[in-house]
Amino acid sequence: MTQIGEAQLLRLLAVALACFMAGALGALVCGRSARFARWVGHVAAILGGLGLLFLSLAGLAGNTFGFFLPRLIPISGVALGLDRLSAFFLLVIAIGALTASVYGLAYTREYEGRHSLAAYGFAFNFFLAAMALVVLARNGLTFLILWEGMSLASYLLVMTENDRRETLRAGWTYLVMTHAGFACLLVGFLVMGHFAGTMDFARWHALTGGWHGPARHAVFVLLGLGFGSKAGVIPLHIWLPQAHPAAPTPVSALMSGVMIKLGIYGLVRLGFDWFGPGPAWWGAAVLIVAAISAVLGVLYALVEHDLKRLLAYHSVENIGIILLGVGAGMLFQTYGLHALAALALVAGLYHTLNHAIFKSLLFMGSGAILQATHTRNMEEMGGLIKRMPQTAVCFLVGSVAIAALPPFNGFISEWLTFQSLLLSFQIPARATNLVFVVAVAALALTSGLAAACFVKAFGITFLALPRSEHAERAHEVTFSMRAAMLLLAISCLGLGVAPFPVLSFLNKTTFDLIGTQADVRFQWTSIAAHGAFATVSPLWIAAALLVLLAAIPIGLRLTGANLRRRTYETWGCGRALQTARFEYTATAFANPFKRVFGLLYRPVKELDIEFHPESRFFMRTIAYRNEARSIFEDALYRPLTRFAQSLGRRARVLQSGNVHVYLLYILIALVVLLLLAR
Amino acid sequence: MLIGILIELAQLLLVALGAPLLVGLIRKLKARLQGRRGARLLQPYLDMRKWLVKEAVVSENTSWIFRFTPYLQASVMLLSALLIPLLTVQTPLGFTGNIIVLMYLFLLATFFLALAGLDAGSAFGGMGSSREMTIAALAEPTVMIAIFAIALRVGSTSLAEIVRRGASESMLLLNPGHLLAFIALFIVTLAETGRLPIDNPSTHLELTMIHEAMILEYSGRHLALVEWASGMKLFLFLSLLANLFFPWGVAMNRNGSLVLLAGVVLALKVGLLAAIIAVLETSMAKLRLFRVPELLSGSFLLALLAVASFFFVR
Numbered sequence: 001m002t003q004i005g006e007a008q009l010l011r012l013l014a015v016a017l018a019c020f021m022a023g024a025l026g027a028l029v030c031g032r033s034a035r036f037a038r039w040v041g042h043v044a045a046i047l048g049g050l051g052l053l054f055l056s057l058a059g060l061a062g063n064t065f066g067f068f069l070p071r072l073i074p075i076s077g078v079a080l081g082l083d084r085l086s087a088f089f090l091l092v093i094a095i096g097a098l099t100a101s102v103y104g105l106a107y108t109r110e111y112e113g114r115h116s117l118a119a120y121g122f123a124f125n126f127f128l129a130a131m132a133l134v135v136l137a138r139n140g141l142t143f144l145i146l147w148e149g150m151s152l153a154s155y156l157l158v159m160t161e162n163d164r165r166e167t168l169r170a171g172w173t174y175l176v177m178t179h180a181g182f183a184c185l186l187v188g189f190l191v192m193g194h195f196a197g198t199m200d201f202a203r204w205h206a207l208t209g210g211w212h213g214p215a216r217h218a219v220f221v222l223l224g225l226g227f228g229s230k231a232g233v234i235p236l237h238i239w240l241p242q243a244h245p246a247a248p249t250p251v252s253a254l255m256s257g258v259m260i261k262l263g264i265y266g267l268v269r270l271g272f273d274w275f276g277p278g279p280a281w282w283g284a285a286v287l288i289v290a291a292i293s294a295v296l297g298v299l300y301a302l303v304e305h306d307l308k309r310l311l312a313y314h315s316v317e318n319i320g321i322i323l324l325g326v327g328a329g330m331l332f333q334t335y336g337l338h339a340l341a342a343l344a345l346v347a348g349l350y351h352t353l354n355h356a357i358f359k360s361l362l363f364m365g366s367g368a369i370l371q372a373t374h375t376r377n378m379e380e381m382g383g384l385i386k387r388m389p390q391t392a393v394c395f396l397v398g399s400v401a402i403a404a405l406p407p408f409n410g411f412i413s414e415w416l417t418f419q420s421l422l423l424s425f426q427i428p429a430r431a432t433n434l435v436f437v438v439a440v441a442a443l444a445l446t447s448g449l450a451a452a453c454f455v456k457a458f459g460i461t462f463l464a465l466p467r468s469e470h471a472e473r474a475h476e477v478t479f480s481m482r483a484a485m486l487l488l489a490i491s492c493l494g495l496g497v498a499p500f501p502v503l504s505f506l507n508k509t510t511f512d513l514i515g516t517q518a519d520v521r522f523q524w525t526s527i528a529a530h531g532a533f534a535t536v537s538p539l540w541i542a543a544a545l546l547v548l549l550a551a552i553p554i555g556l557r558l559t560g561a562n563l564r565r566r567t568y569e570t571w572g573c574g575r576a577l578q579t580a581r582f583e584y585t586a587t588a589f590a591n592p593f594k595r596v597f598g599l600l601y602r603p604v605k606e607l608d609i610e611f612h613p614e615s616r617f618f619m620r621t622i623a624y625r626n627e628a629r630s631i632f633e634d635a636l637y638r639p640l641t642r643f644a645q646s647l648g649r650r651a652r653v654l655q656s657g658n659v660h661v662y663l664l665y666i667l668i669a670l671v672v673l674l675l676l677a678r
Numbered sequence: 679m680l681i682g683i684l685i686e687l688a689q690l691l692l693v694a695l696g697a698p699l700l701v702g703l704i705r706k707l708k709a710r711l712q713g714r715r716g717a718r719l720l721q722p723y724l725d726m727r728k729w730l731v732k733e734a735v736v737s738e739n740t741s742w743i744f745r746f747t748p749y750l751q752a753s754v755m756l757l758s759a760l761l762i763p764l765l766t767v768q769t770p771l772g773f774t775g776n777i778i779v780l781m782y783l784f785l786l787a788t789f790f791l792a793l794a795g796l797d798a799g800s801a802f803g804g805m806g807s808s809r810e811m812t813i814a815a816l817a818e819p820t821v822m823i824a825i826f827a828i829a830l831r832v833g834s835t836s837l838a839e840i841v842r843r844g845a846s847e848s849m850l851l852l853n854p855g856h857l858l859a860f861i862a863l864f865i866v867t868l869a870e871t872g873r874l875p876i877d878n879p880s881t882h883l884e885l886t887m888i889h890e891a892m893i894l895e896y897s898g899r900h901l902a903l904v905e906w907a908s909g910m911k912l913f914l915f916l917s918l919l920a921n922l923f924f925p926w927g928v929a930m931n932r933n934g935s936l937v938l939l940a941g942v943v944l945a946l947k948v949g950l951l952a953a954i955i956a957v958l959e960t961s962m963a964k965l966r967l968f969r970v971p972e973l974l975s976g977s978f979l980l981a982l983l984a985v986a987s988f989f990f991v992r
Binding site: 383437440441442444456459553561567583 | 730735736757778800805812814
């Protein structure tokens with residue numbers, strides 16, 4: 001392993017940040033020419049992304065740095081550092097940044113003359129730089145400032161298409177949720193800092209070891225809520241299905257693929273680095289929230305027919321799957337089963353990387369469809385596989401990967417998660433065992449439902465006849481968009497067939513955190529968890545499938561089968577005409593699920609038929625509406641907003657408009673503060 | 679090395695050639711139970727030959743997915759035949775996948791078959807795909823929890839290890855948890871292979887069919903491959919049930935005569951399960967589609983009990 005000096009790593013970081021800064025400022029300066037701003041913003045982001053990629057690879061190889069600027073911000077100063085966990089998340093950010101920039105270069109051409117590319121280029125580069133710095137931050141204040149910068153930059157990006165009402169609403173929801181989360185983080189960090197006596201991350205682990213009492217639980221809950229709201233766990237997920245569809249596609253890919261993973265980063269730091277092994281209910285709470293997020297996320301995705309909203313709900317699901325690994329790891333750690341804890345964490349982190357890749361791919365596919373058909377409504381698509389063949393193949397790869405089917409990457413991480421959950425029987429506590437059983441069932445149901453959902457997503461969108469004129473006239477997107485998708489599709493296959501290199505880096509990452517090797521052996525040809533408990537050989541399976549796929553046509557030829565093919569109409573029970581109206585729709589496809597899980601969806605059905613005045617046997621118009629309601633918005637958020645509004649109305653009494661009264665308030669506040677802070 | 683290859687080849691041929699016979703056997707038994715003479719035992723082979731001789735008619739709406747799927751179906755089933763310890767626990771490729779890998783391979787096949795059902799653009803295909811995926815998704819938790827129940831007692835999810843432990847400890851099989859897991863997996867087998875009371879393999883009535891609706895557009899060699907693959911899936915599921923829960927007769931080494939004996943015993947065990955299916959299909963009517971989830975949640979409950987019994991009875 002090559003050792004790289006601190007100075008060189010810092011120089012690399014400085015170069016990457018300089019690229020982002022040049023891109024941000026360059027886009028603003030060149031704002032007059034939209035075309036120029038687009039090129040400057042994206043090329044700089046690509047270069048910066050490359051810098052991050054090298055930095056992350058160096059970090060994964062075991063190089064570290066620490067960097068402290070005492071005077072840049074008051075009280076604690078700026079502290080940055082690199083370890084393997086940071087480097088791993090930096091890798092996720094770098095992959096997302098590179099592909100989203102390549103893709104965005106072509107995608108945002110549509111915005112020329114319609115939306116401000118200067119603001120977009122500025123916020124895009126700022127966003128990337130802030131995300132990279134968040135995972136490098138090494139004290140509380142640095143972290144919080146960068147975290148807020150990241151949130152604000154992503155808010156600006158969500159607001160790019162600000163001429164639509166939907167975007168304004170989504171932006172508002174996102175802003176509120178992200179700041180509610182930020183408030184939790186702020187209080188959590190302050191309490192932690194108060195009890196630990198320092199805001200320095202590196203010293204927290206040692207200082208929290210002997211710390212007991214309610215404040216410790218409060219910190220865990222507050223930070224968990226803060227990071228959970230960014231990750232989008234249920235019930236803090238409501239901003240995802242609004243903000244991701246409203247944002248421009250490269251930003252959706254970055255937010256869904258990368259930014260929500262920083263919530264995971266925070267939770268991993270919290271559960272494994274800042275705190276040592278915690279009480280069992282911490283891990284159990286994470287596990288239960290994860291199971292609920294996974295199952296409900298995919299269930300909401302199933303009845304969603306807006307392609308980007310569907311993908312957003314799948315992010316909720318996959319965050320759930322990742323947290324199943326993380327939560328299992330925390331529980332194993334509680335019971336002192338460190339090798340299994342490392343295995344579970346490896347599974348969760350591998351799914352983090354995999355989800356970043358296939359979700360970016362799928363969002364980019366949906367963006368390509370959006371540009372080709374100008375709609376996100378699946379009911380107006382169909383037949384796109386013939387009009388956009390390369391996008392179709394990429395989207396199919398993403399679909400199979402997210403459905404966790406072999407031989408793609410999602411399968412490997414879900415397989416590892418399953419093994420770590422099954423191995424939970426070694427925990428000698430009955431209640432905990434039952435929590436794990438629930439988690440296994442939830443993960444199984446999730447993977448089955450995800451497969452169903454992506455049969456719908458791919459089948460209705462790409463197969464059969466086009467359902468609208470837009471879909472009829474669709475055509476393949478430009479090269480740079482396809483290139484980005486192809487790169488991600490190949491990564492899906494590569495990480496699915498040969499997971500060995502990344503897994504062995506992850507093994508070292510978890511070793512740094514937990515101090516034990518994971519209970520799993522990796523080789524190029526096989527993965528073996530817990531001795532002979534479970535083995536899989538992705539390489540052999542892929543090779544055998546390939547051989548068999550080639551052997552069957554040869555076998556058919558040898559047996560003298562009739563190899564001719566005639567093209568004819570679809571059989572239609574004798575109807576003369578086959579049109580797209582005979583096809584199964586996305587609504588129809590999801591309907592069995594809607595009935596089976598009716599308790600959750602509480603579907604609203606409306607059927608309006610206007611009959612012909614002469615006879616009831618002829619209809620003039622027919623309108624059918626069938627939608628699922630969100631329990632969380634109805635039962636949780638609406639009462640909350642109502643409460644906040646009524647509080648505001650009451651507080652209005654204080655606002656008299658009289659300056660003297662305001663001066664009195666200030667005086668009272670000052671006196672109270674002085675008394676309190678004696 | 680050579681013996682290893684021979685064993686894998688034997689398993690491959692057993693599944694590939696045995697599948698149509700199994701389908702024929704169930705049909706014949708059902709016919710006799712219903713008081714008919716029925717088609718002859720070897721009819722499925724003749725059907726296959728007929729389809730192979732005919733040209734394939736492909737809908738003009740379809741894409742490469744439709745034409746690729748039959749090959750994938752057959753490949754996945756043949757690959758599974760290499761992984762499962764059908765004749766001996768010492769299969770050379772057994773290490774490439776445990777029971778979870780196997781279940782995901784089956785799900786891969788289902789995924790593509792459902793896509794192919796949507797590809798032709800007929801309402802039947804879509805209906806079949808939607809229903810098939812509903813049932814597949816709802817069956818998945820039962821499968822995993824039943825696997826969990828087995829893994830708890832055996833301490834492994836490796837197929838060969840489960841068979842080996844089962845054969846060496848006969849008391850394991852009398853365990854109530856094991857029996858509950860068996861019943862749960864049996865119900866799932868009926869669902870996954872499209873048998874009564876979940877799906878009727880011999881219906882072509884539009885409103886009730888599931889599997890048949892999905893493959894309605896297939897003809898010629900494509901139909902032959904799809905039918906062959908679904909026969910192999912049935913064969914594989916029944917041999918899994920037979921060998922995981924009743925591992926008698928499976929060879930523990932690569933001894934030629936023992937392997938041969940294992941083949942005979944497997945044929946008997948699968949034949950017995952086929953007879954049970956035939957009796958069930960004769961005595962039961964198909965469930966309404968929206969009653970199927972109730973059956974599947976019942977099987978899920980059994981699997982859950984199987985797991986719970988381990989934690990509370992140990």
